[in-house]
Amino acid sequence: MKRTNEMIVGLAMVAVISVITWALFAVGDNMTPGVTPFSKDVYQLHMIILGIVTVIGVLVFAAMFTSIYLHRKSRGAKAAQFTHSTKAEVTWTVIPILILVVMAVPATQVLIDMEDTSGAELNVKVTGYQWLWEYEYIEDEIQFYSALDRDSNYARQIGATRDPREVENYLLEVDKRVVLPTDTRIRFLLTSNDVIHSWWVPDLGWKRDAIPGMVNEAWTLIEEPGIYRGQCTELCGKDHGFMPVVIEAVTPEEYRAWVDSQKAEMAANDNAAERTWTRDELMTLGADVYAAQCASCHQGDGSGLEPAFPALAGSAVTVGAIEDHIDLIMNGRPGTAMAGFGQRLAAEDIAAALTYTRNAFGNETGDMVQPMRILKLKNGVVEGGVADTGPAGL
Amino acid sequence: MTTQTAHADDHHHEAPKGLARWLFTTNHKEIGSLYLIFSLAMFLVGGAMAMIIRAELFSPGLQLVNPEFFNQMTTMHALVMIFGAVMPAFVGLANWMVPMMIGAPDMALPRMNNWSFWILPFAFLMLLSTLFMPSGAPASGWTLYPPLSLQGGNSFAFVIFAIHLMGISSIMGAINIIATILNMRAPGMTLLRMPLFVWTWLITAFLLIAVMPVLAGAVTMLLTDRFFDTSFFNAAGGGDPVMYQHIFWFFGHPEVYIMILPAFGIISEIIPTFSRKPLFGYTAMVYATASIAFLSFIVWAHHMFTVGMPLGASLFFMYATMIIAVPTGIKVFNWVSTMWRGSMTFETPMLFAIAFVILFTIGGLSGVMLAIVPADFQYHDTYFVVAHFHYVLVTGAVFAIMAAAYYWLPKWTGHMYDERLGKIHFWWSTISVNVLFFPQHYLGLAGMPRRIPDYAVQFAEFNMISSIGGFAFGLAQLLFVYIVIKCVRGGEKATAQVWEGARGLEWTVPSPAPLHTFDTPPLVDDSLEHKDRLPS
Amino acid sequence: MARQDSNREAPVTRRRGARRTAVVLAVIAGIIYAAFIGRGVFGG
Numbered sequence: 001m002k003r004t005n006e007m008i009v010g011l012a013m014v015a016v017i018s019v020i021t022w023a024l025f026a027v028g029d030n031m032t033p034g035v036t037p038f039s040k041d042v043y044q045l046h047m048i049i050l051g052i053v054t055v056i057g058v059l060v061f062a063a064m065f066t067s068i069y070l071h072r073k074s075r076g077a078k079a080a081q082f083t084h085s086t087k088a089e090v091t092w093t094v095i096p097i098l099i100l101v102v103m104a105v106p107a108t109q110v111l112i113d114m115e116d117t118s119g120a121e122l123n124v125k126v127t128g129y130q131w132l133w134e135y136e137y138i139e140d141e142i143q144f145y146s147a148l149d150r151d152s153n154y155a156r157q158i159g160a161t162r163d164p165r166e167v168e169n170y171l172l173e174v175d176k177r178v179v180l181p182t183d184t185r186i187r188f189l190l191t192s193n194d195v196i197h198s199w200w201v202p203d204l205g206w207k208r209d210a211i212p213g214m215v216n217e218a219w220t221l222i223e224e225p226g227i228y229r230g231q232c233t234e235l236c237g238k239d240h241g242f243m244p245v246v247i248e249a250v251t252p253e254e255y256r257a258w259v260d261s262q263k264a265e266m267a268a269n270d271n272a273a274e275r276t277w278t279r280d281e282l283m284t285l286g287a288d289v290y291a292a293q294c295a296s297c298h299q300g301d302g303s304g305l306e307p308a309f310p311a312l313a314g315s316a317v318t319v320g321a322i323e324d325h326i327d328l329i330m331n332g333r334p335g336t337a338m339a340g341f342g343q344r345l346a347a348e349d350i351a352a353a354l355t356y357t358r359n360a361f362g363n364e365t366g367d368m369v370q371p372m373r374i375l376k377l378k379n380g381v382v383e384g385g386v387a388d389t390g391p392a393g394l
Numbered sequence: 395m396t397t398q399t400a401h402a403d404d405h406h407h408e409a410p411k412g413l414a415r416w417l418f419t420t421n422h423k424e425i426g427s428l429y430l431i432f433s434l435a436m437f438l439v440g441g442a443m444a445m446i447i448r449a450e451l452f453s454p455g456l457q458l459v460n461p462e463f464f465n466q467m468t469t470m471h472a473l474v475m476i477f478g479a480v481m482p483a484f485v486g487l488a489n490w491m492v493p494m495m496i497g498a499p500d501m502a503l504p505r506m507n508n509w510s511f512w513i514l515p516f517a518f519l520m521l522l523s524t525l526f527m528p529s530g531a532p533a534s535g536w537t538l539y540p541p542l543s544l545q546g547g548n549s550f551a552f553v554i555f556a557i558h559l560m561g562i563s564s565i566m567g568a569i570n571i572i573a574t575i576l577n578m579r580a581p582g583m584t585l586l587r588m589p590l591f592v593w594t595w596l597i598t599a600f601l602l603i604a605v606m607p608v609l610a611g612a613v614t615m616l617l618t619d620r621f622f623d624t625s626f627f628n629a630a631g632g633g634d635p636v637m638y639q640h641i642f643w644f645f646g647h648p649e650v651y652i653m654i655l656p657a658f659g660i661i662s663e664i665i666p667t668f669s670r671k672p673l674f675g676y677t678a679m680v681y682a683t684a685s686i687a688f689l690s691f692i693v694w695a696h697h698m699f700t701v702g703m704p705l706g707a708s709l710f711f712m713y714a715t716m717i718i719a720v721p722t723g724i725k726v727f728n729w730v731s732t733m734w735r736g737s738m739t740f741e742t743p744m745l746f747a748i749a750f751v752i753l754f755t756i757g758g759l760s761g762v763m764l765a766i767v768p769a770d771f772q773y774h775d776t777y778f779v780v781a782h783f784h785y786v787l788v789t790g791a792v793f794a795i796m797a798a799a800y801y802w803l804p805k806w807t808g809h810m811y812d813e814r815l816g817k818i819h820f821w822w823s824t825i826s827v828n829v830l831f832f833p834q835h836y837l838g839l840a841g842m843p844r845r846i847p848d849y850a851v852q853f854a855e856f857n858m859i860s861s862i863g864g865f866a867f868g869l870a871q872l873l874f875v876y877i878v879i880k881c882v883r884g885g886e887k888a889t890a891q892v893w894e895g896a897r898g899l900e901w902t903v904p905s906p907a908p909l910h911t912f913d914t915p916p917l918v919d920d921s922l923e924h925k926d927r928l929p930s
Numbered sequence: 931m932a933r934q935d936s937n938r939e940a941p942v943t944r945r946r947g948a949r950r951t952a953v954v955l956a957v958i959a960g961i962i963y964a965a966f967i968g969r970g971v972f973g974g
């Protein structure tokens with residue numbers, strides 16, 4: 001009698017708990033299957049394990065609730081006094097071991113496949129900075145920085161007038177996307193210039209830490225063109241939440257065209273520093289550079305965030321001797337969060353930012369810095385071997 | 395004059411009164427109470443920080459705090475909850491219960507016991523004071539990974555000194571517990587007759603002694619890297635930031651079990667009591683605990699699958715981690731079997747114990763998922779992990795502590811707590827904690843990284859739900875404080891046995907337990923073994 | 931009736947060997963601390 005009771009209630013409990021579990025899956029989000037062979041493998045693995053642990057959970061909880069329902073004092077249950085059962089204990093030691101083996105086999109296969117980074121057709125070096133990414137296409141000799149886009153950057157400030165909900169792809173858009181060809185085996189080389197970051201695009205199926213002094217490898221093969229978004233996933237300081245990764249996957253032909261256009265642009269920019277710029281040109285470009293590179297710490301109005309990030313409005317540097325100001329921007333200030341931009345930015349960007357900060361926020365020094373001056377310094381800096389802020393060559 | 399006369403009758407030397415009594419006490423019950431009160435205070439402090447975190451994450455955009463302060467909150471919340479709330483609560487429970495459970499008159503080293511406690515308030519005063527320093531509280535996460543942690547200002551030195559003090563306190567506490575258990579058991583109290591709470595604490599204490607010095611070593615090296623120009627972890631100077639992570643997690647994983655093994659012990663006391671049935675598979679439980687402790691030393695790198703390890707290492711740490719599921723599973727199955735064919739009642743301690751078994755199991759199952767390396771490449775450092783460890787630590791460790799408090803409050807105070815309020819606290823906590831943490835699984839799977847102060851708009855709904863759950867859960871704990879105070883002040887008188895099904899030495903002494911118990915050692919024989927009968 | 935003060939300790943006969951246990955454990959803790967610093971110094 002007792003056994004039949006337990007069977008009936010047990011089955012009812014399995015049913016009820018299964019329905020609740022199903023409802024929990026139905027309302028929630030799940031992992032993306034992604035767009036690479038690896039991400040699809042990972043998704044399948046995730047679903048298999050999730051299925052197994054769900055079934056285990058449902059069965060254990062059903063047994064427990066059956067007991068709670070039937071074996072309660074208020075129903076007049078009398079306590080049995082058994083203290084062990086070798087048969088049962090061996091069973092629930094052996095069966096979990098078998099289940100674990102079933103999980104471990106596919107997991108091992110997928111991992112071995114992931115770790116084999118050979119046969120790359122394209123190599124991209126990714127370097128983390130506080131708080132943006134640098135990308136270098138080794139074969140195609142393209143290099144650029146990719147930071148949070150301007151709209152998100154405005155909307156994310158405390159007391160911002162823009163509502164994040166009205167910004168398209170809030171916090172998941174960059175000023176310059178990583179363009180990659182589909183159907184191409186791409187190898188990533190990941191490192192960092194300052195602290196540890198982690199480069200993650202869920203649609204590729206993995207994240208990998210970018211660690212200073214170390215180069216990590218990972219590979220991908222994107223099967224579908226599209227835009228894939230991700231974020232830094234290792235706490236890297238105050239703006240850890242604001243350094244997204246955006247990949248634009250295009251066909252190999254479109255990728256070639258993009259490479260050519262990048263090269264043309266770089267050639268055009270090569271000479272940009274050599275001509276004389278007008279004040280208006282410098283101020284316009286300077287405002288952009290400031291918003292992208294400086295505003296997250298020194299704030300859009302130059303008020304800073306004391307004590308870590310000094311104000312620029314009326315500061316000793318921005319209205320002081322111009323040589324000191326240039327030196328600070330080029331080489332940074334060791335022991336503080338102020339990085340050197342001598343390697344990171346183009347000469348005209350630095351000149352523009354200098355001009356802008358010396359004239360904005362009520363600084364009104366009237367100074368103007370020509371890109372040519374910075375270019376000369378930059379060449380000097382490189383020859384002098386002070387390359388501590390730059391990407392180490394491969 | 396009157397006081398003089400009163401004192402004339404007192405033929406003992408003056409016993410300290412008031413504050414001095416608590417400052418100088420060497421009594422295990424008083425020190426136990428101090429630990430528990432301290433832990434409750436820190437639970438509220440750490441909880442307040444969690445409220446700030448959840449308030450900022452209530453909707454997208456930055457509304458309340460700047461990112462730097464947000465990072466300080468996540469870091470301090472973890473440090474305060476782990477070292478200030480959970481660990482001292484377990485040490486407090488051990489102080490109170492271990493001597494009574496093994497028939498010892500006190501802890502083995504009572505003056506050191508006083509020290510282990512009184513170091514703590516100063517350690518936390520120092521840690522919390524960094525919030526008011528110019529360079530602020532630590533903001534690099536409780537793991538203090540270099541090089542990021544080395545960017546902190548001078549307040550970092552205070553953080554490290556505070557961690558050293560906490561470590562010293564923990565090690566002294568652990569030494570005391572081991573010495574008490576090994577050297578002070580009543581005659582006849584053989585190792586395999588000890589209650590499971592004593593067993594789990596004995597093993598936990600060994601874990602503490604093995605790994606707290608490791609943490610101390612790691613943060614010492616951080617200190618010299620930051621202030622004395624060494625380069626243990628500084629890549630530019632030839633150091634290795636990944637080595638810090640190996641050392642830290644060699645401490646960190648056993649630390650997880652330090653926070654859960656005593657909880658296993660508590661649950662293994664409570665479920666038999668309210669099932670009126672002996673614990674199922676006592677010996678298996680002891681061996682399962684020991685094997686979990688052993689395995690905890692060889693799985694640390696499962697926190698580091700994304701740092702780029704050799705394939706062989708990844709596979710080893712994956713398999714080792716998965717194996718932990720076996721002894722943990724044995725425990726869960728044994729608890730269910732203890733309930734099976736029992737005669738259960740559902741007082742508040744039992745409710746929390748049942749919720750523990752279910753919710754801890756959910757956390758354990760997501761732990762198995764996290765062990766699978768390729769899948770961890772997706773889960774790692776997302777809210778899926780946050781959900782996982784909060785299921786294990788809040789609905790695991792904290793729920794066990796709540797269960798223990800309700801279970802033993804009548805023994806400590808001599809009064810029954812208000813059962814109706816206890817049940818309200820239970821249901822309120824259990825519902826809200828799931829509203830708080832369950833959606834975080836979804837957030838992680840959908841791609842939300844952890845430790846970010848602001849997030850993309852597609853994460854808004856679940857974050858809002860989670861925050862609402864968080865506020866409700868926080869509020870419920872104020873009710874808990876009220877229930878405890880009410881119980882200390884008065885209530886229905888508790889009997890010595892308190893619970894109908896309670897078995898074991900601690901239930902043979904009156905309630906409230908007098909300051910000194912077992913001055914003459916009790917004789918323990920088979921009648922107490924596995925707690926199936928009370929000695930008459 | 932037994933004195934109920936907060937500083938009465940268990941009689942020494944009831945805690946035989948406790949001190950030795952404590953010293954051994956403390957030494958172990960010290961060695962582990964030194965070993966891990968040593969790992970940092972020499973482990974490169």
Ligand SMILES: [Cu+2]
Pocket residue numbers: 128129131196197198232233234235236240243
């Ligand atoms: Cu980052």
Ligand SMILES: [Cu+2]
Pocket residue numbers: 646647650693694696697
């Ligand atoms: Cu772990």
